[in-house]
Amino acid sequence: MAFNITVNGKTHSVNVDGDTPLLWVLRDVLGMTGTKFGCGMALCGACTVHIDGIASRSCITPIENIGNSPVTTIEAIGATTAGAKIQKAWLDREVVQCGYCQSGQIMSASALLASNPHPTDSHINNAMSGNICRCGTYVRIREAIKQAAQSNGQGG
Numbered sequence: 001m002a003f004n005i006t007v008n009g010k011t012h013s014v015n016v017d018g019d020t021p022l023l024w025v026l027r028d029v030l031g032m033t034g035t036k037f038g039c040g041m042a043l044c045g046a047c048t049v050h051i052d053g054i055a056s057r058s059c060i061t062p063i064e065n066i067g068n069s070p071v072t073t074i075e076a077i078g079a080t081t082a083g084a085k086i087q088k089a090w091l092d093r094e095v096v097q098c099g100y101c102q103s104g105q106i107m108s109a110s111a112l113l114a115s116n117p118h119p120t121d122s123h124i125n126n127a128m129s130g131n132i133c134r135c136g137t138y139v140r141i142r143e144a145i146k147q148a149a150q151s152n153g154q155g156g
């Protein structure tokens with residue numbers, strides 16, 4: 001069945017079963033391999049993308065549920081204000097170790113920063129608790145989110 005989905009500002013027509021997870025449409029049909037497969041059960045966060053600006057697990061999101069909602073992936077998150085700040089902070093803090101979880105981490109962190117320019121520790125914990133990092137980069141992730149939030153200035 002044909003579905004139109006808008007990814008990173010571009011609309012694609014894809015011919016897949018309606019229950020095909022968005023993750024596999026991105027990776028196998030559209031060739032966008034920045035979004036990773038970890039668990040396939042919404043447990044690890046590696047597959048996180050934004051759907052309508054909300055951090056979402058693409059491994060459990062059937063393409064038929066997306067409709068006209070815009071999808072943003074790691075390939076384009078740097079073009080958003082929050083995403084650019086998060087990516088800069090990630091580089092400054094040298095967050096990445098093996099890297100496998102990191103596109104999902106960045107997508108969750110940028111969704112947090114876009115909706116909450118000055119997150120508290122508990123906001124960060126809530127937003128990031130579903131993103132697992134086997135390399136244990138959690139401390140640097142927290143520091144980088146705080147750095148990115150500081151670049152938003154005070155108040156607001």
Ligand code: FES
Nearest residue numbers: 038039040045059
């Ligand atoms: S692959 Fe989607 S949450 Fe793990």
Ligand code: FES
Nearest residue numbers: 098099133134135
């Ligand atoms: S950087 Fe290796 S799993 Fe997170």
